[in-house]
Amino acid sequence: MAVYTRIPGSVAVITLTNPPVNALSSTVRKAISQTVSRAGADSEVKAVVLCGDNRMFCAGAGADIREFSGTMSGPALVPLIDEIEGGEKPVVAAIEGVALGGGLELALGCHYRIAHSEARVGLPEVTLGLLPAAGGTQRLPRLTGIPAALELITTGRHVSAPEALKLGIVDKVTDGNVREVAVEFARSIAGHPLGPRRVSSWPVHCPPDLGRLLEEALTRIRQSSRGAMAPVACVQALRAAATLSFTQGMEMEKALMATLFNSGQARALQYLHFAQRAVGKWSMPSGACWHNTKPRPFHKAGVIGLGTMGKGIAVSLIRAGISVIAVEMGEKQLEVGRKAVNAMVERNARKLGKAPALALIDFTLNLQDLCDADLVIEAVFEDMNLKKQIFRELSSVCRPSALLCSNTSGLDIDEIASVTCRPELVVGTHFFAPAHVMKLLEVVRGSRTSPVTVATAMQLGKQLDKIGVLVGNCSGFVGNRMLRPYTEQAYFLLEEGARPEQVDQVLEEFGFAMGIFKMSDLSGLDVGWRVRKELGLTGLILPSGAAPRIRSGHRYSPLPDILCEKGRFGQKSGWGWYLYDKPGGRVATPDPWLETFLEEYRNIHGIRARRIDPQEILERCLYSLINEGFCILEEGIAAMPEDIDAIYVFGYSWPRHRGGPMFYASMVGLPRVLEKLEHYHQAHPDVPQLEPSGLLRKLVASGSPPIQQWGQVIKKHRSHL
Numbered sequence: 001m002a003v004y005t006r007i008p009g010s011v012a013v014i015t016l017t018n019p020p021v022n023a024l025s026s027t028v029r030k031a032i033s034q035t036v037s038r039a040g041a042d043s044e045v046k047a048v049v050l051c052g053d054n055r056m057f058c059a060g061a062g063a064d065i066r067e068f069s070g071t072m073s074g075p076a077l078v079p080l081i082d083e084i085e086g087g088e089k090p091v092v093a094a095i096e097g098v099a100l101g102g103g104l105e106l107a108l109g110c111h112y113r114i115a116h117s118e119a120r121v122g123l124p125e126v127t128l129g130l131l132p133a134a135g136g137t138q139r140l141p142r143l144t145g146i147p148a149a150l151e152l153i154t155t156g157r158h159v160s161a162p163e164a165l166k167l168g169i170v171d172k173v174t175d176g177n178v179r180e181v182a183v184e185f186a187r188s189i190a191g192h193p194l195g196p197r198r199v200s201s202w203p204v205h206c207p208p209d210l211g212r213l214l215e216e217a218l219t220r221i222r223q224s225s226r227g228a229m230a231p232v233a234c235v236q237a238l239r240a241a242a243t244l245s246f247t248q249g250m251e252m253e254k255a256l257m258a259t260l261f262n263s264g265q266a267r268a269l270q271y272l273h274f275a276q277r278a279v280g281k282w283s284m285p286s287g288a289c290w291h292n293t294k295p296r297p298f299h300k301a302g303v304i305g306l307g308t309m310g311k312g313i314a315v316s317l318i319r320a321g322i323s324v325i326a327v328e329m330g331e332k333q334l335e336v337g338r339k340a341v342n343a344m345v346e347r348n349a350r351k352l353g354k355a356p357a358l359a360l361i362d363f364t365l366n367l368q369d370l371c372d373a374d375l376v377i378e379a380v381f382e383d384m385n386l387k388k389q390i391f392r393e394l395s396s397v398c399r400p401s402a403l404l405c406s407n408t409s410g411l412d413i414d415e416i417a418s419v420t421c422r423p424e425l426v427v428g429t430h431f432f433a434p435a436h437v438m439k440l441l442e443v444v445r446g447s448r449t450s451p452v453t454v455a456t457a458m459q460l461g462k463q464l465d466k467i468g469v470l471v472g473n474c475s476g477f478v479g480n481r482m483l484r485p486y487t488e489q490a491y492f493l494l495e496e497g498a499r500p501e502q503v504d505q506v507l508e509e510f511g512f513a514m515g516i517f518k519m520s521d522l523s524g525l526d527v528g529w530r531v532r533k534e535l536g537l538t539g540l541i542l543p544s545g546a547a548p549r550i551r552s553g554h555r556y557s558p559l560p561d562i563l564c565e566k567g568r569f570g571q572k573s574g575w576g577w578y579l580y581d582k583p584g585g586r587v588a589t590p591d592p593w594l595e596t597f598l599e600e601y602r603n604i605h606g607i608r609a610r611r612i613d614p615q616e617i618l619e620r621c622l623y624s625l626i627n628e629g630f631c632i633l634e635e636g637i638a639a640m641p642e643d644i645d646a647i648y649v650f651g652y653s654w655p656r657h658r659g660g661p662m663f664y665a666s667m668v669g670l671p672r673v674l675e676k677l678e679h680y681h682q683a684h685p686d687v688p689q690l691e692p693s694g695l696l697r698k699l700v701a702s703g704s705p706p707i708q709q710w711g712q713v714i715k716k717h718r719s720h721l
């Protein structure tokens with residue numbers, strides 16, 4: 001609702017009251033409309049202040065975001081804002097906390113905007129698959145000019161109050177009580193002519209190279225968010241602002257919104273918005289969960305190993321103000337690591353305009369120096385024996401309360417914990433490369449990990465500004481376990497006649513920034529090779545005479561192993577699935593050698609190459625990954641589909657506008673996914689990952705409920721297992 005108060009001496013204050021973020025629900029819109037009319041009708045009132053309760057102006061939405069999925073009711077936001085702007089009495093927006101989306105659009109319809117210095121404003125609709133459709137795309141460029149509006153609306157970036165002042169979005173910034181400052185200001189401008197204060201009547205200042213600017217924006221968008229509709233629509237709306245009248249621009253804004261509103265992309269991005277919040281509300285099978293378990297405080301962390309992962313982890317910790325002691329095994333590695341970490345910290349500080357926090361990090365060769373750390377993150381090679389040796393030592397070196405975390409990407413946490421005297425304090429913290437950039441942290445609980453340990457690891461993620469997702473312990477955990485059938489399908493497709501660039505093209509058209517083969521070249525083919533050797537799938541462990549394309553009775557492709565045996569490790573060696581101009585080169589070109597090699601390989605193994613259409617490539621790669629996701633839900637390794645989707649979007653660059661693999665499956669339709677898996681499994685009975693999971697069958701048998709209701713079916717299904 002909105003509360004109406006008369007301040008002695010001619011000012012009315014309208015306070016939006018809808019906790020937690022004063023979203024513009026239908027009730028709130030109705031109350032604004034009524035209170036604005038009341039102020040208009042009251043002859044004593046000469047000016048109005050619009051503010052939000054609880055130090056928060058308004059986080060937006062013509063309806064709140066949740067209302068978007070239902071039918072909208074109550075007064076529409078656009079005429080309401082027009083009414084405020086067109087009114088005869090000045091309205092001053094007093095902005096505290098945030099003014100986002102519809103909240104900022106409401107403020108843009110006011111005649112003046114005063115913000116607290118710590119407030120933030122922005123039009124983040126694009127991140128929800130929408131555009132600011134209550135006049136945001138037409139009023140903002142009239143205040144800031146096209147280039148700034150283009151950047152803000154297509155990225156959804158939040159802007160601090162001081163920056164908003166520079167850009168012309170707000171008129172005044174104060175450190176004082178915004179409401180009081182706004183009331184005082186409102187008194188002072190009562191009676192001033194309002195014509196010049198109506199932003200809709202302002203001209204849009206266009207740069208002379210408008211066409212080029214918009215084209216460049218579209219190119220950037222196509223590169224960074226391949227296939228996403230909302231940012232493209234934002235550019236179109238801004239083109240309309242620059243070239244049409246305000247009224248025509250508003251019509252264009254409305255038409256574009258209608259297209260986005262009904263798209264699956266908006267649904268996917270809104271689902272993701274809530275999924276991202278839901279994963280923080282973790283729970284364990286024991287009943288322990290985020291609101292009944294307190295994390296332990298931590299101030300000092302150890303990082304073991306300064307390879308790619310260790311360096312990124314150390315930088316993340318320092319950035320969060322946690323002091324770090326970094327350990328390497330040899331003088332040379334320590335020196336190289338020290339230089340690299342210091343340079344990264346300095347670069348990062350320069351970007352933020354802060355002093356580098358180099359005093360927060362110490363480097364040592366001695367594990368004993370970790371004796372007073374509150375937690376230690378081991379980030380050495382994926383070698384179980386090495387990890388066990390380190391954890392054994394940590395167990396005696398570290399203080400009894402210290403958390404021992406392993407940055408393993410898939411090794412058994414219970415086996416690592418078994419060599420320590422404190423398995424309840426051992427937890428997996430799986431970071432993603434580069435660890436100071438990627439948002440995801442998979443927190444892996446072993447069978448003996450205590451709730452407090454989980455709570456502390458999840459809190460660590462929060463403090464590092466990551467999205468922590470709690471998962472169970474199994475080979476590859478959630479992310480890498482699901483990746484295995486996906487990459488295997490890609491290799492099988494090559495065996496059957498596809499080329500790497502063909503598979504990559506299909507995946508890139510789906511929305512991935514990089515196809516699986518380009519991605520493997522970037523991360524290094526040797527990483528997976530080492531894991532497969534450790535699993536006994538390739539290398540010397542294999543008995544001589546073993547069938548090259550079968551492991552444990554199932555189909556196996558030795559293609560990536562053969563490439564590694566030939567020294568083709570990807571970008572770092574200058575060749576892998578593609579050819580690069582030099583070792584470390586970035587531009588991938590198809591390699592004629594590989595084409596010949598694949599032909600010979602097929603001849604040796606008696607495989608007749610066939611033409612494989614893009615739909616089969618997409619379905620086999622994605623549905624096998626999704627099927628594994630269902631198995632993971634069935635086993636309770638992930639608690640809910642939102643966990644899997646957050647992992648894939650924030651750790652594996654799954655296109656955001658597709659919502660994540662499980663959401664995508666729900667959009668395709670579970671019966672179709674099931675039917676296709678059955679079809680491909682029939683064609684490839686030696687690939688067990690194509691056999692539809694029991695949970696998928698159950699969901700289809702239960703009428704394929706919407707993803708938000710899978711939880712009930714999952715619970716029942718698990719209790720029957």
Ligand SMILES: CCCCCCC[C@H](O)CC(=O)SCCNC(=O)CCNC(=O)[C@H](O)C(C)(C)COP(=O)([O-])OP(=O)([O-])OC[C@H]1O[C@@H](n2cnc3c(N)ncnc32)[C@H](O)[C@@H]1OP(=O)([O-])[O-]
Pocket residue numbers: 020021023059060061062063064065066077098100101102103105124125128130131132133134136254257258277
């Ligand atoms: C033709 C049709 C015309 C249509 C007109 C279109 C109008 C407009 O252009 C569309 C919009 O405004 S689109 C909207 C554009 N606006 C945005 O995209 C803003 C998105 N929100 C944010 O960026 C962050 O939530 C804040 C920065 C507001 C707070 O961050 P923080 O301090 O880290 O806290 P937190 O944990 O994140 O949230 C706390 C609680 O608030 C909840 N909630 C949040 N926003 C909500 C909303 N708008 N609504 C409802 N609820 C919202 C959130 O779920 C959570 O609830 P829970 O029950 O406790 O789990």
